[in-house]
Amino acid sequence: MEQNITWERGEYWVTTDKSKIDIHFVHSELTQLFWARGVGFDKVKTAIGK
16 A cells, blocks of 8 residues: 655645645646646646546
């Protein structure tokens, strides 16, 4: 069984727990970046493994 890990510092956190990741937010933020424009939602979803 895979163990999830979460690191927190102040209001920021990094996690390996996929259930805590807001995939719609991640996709929205990524598509604002010049190197990720045009990346489809399904590609982001697959990359996160959700």
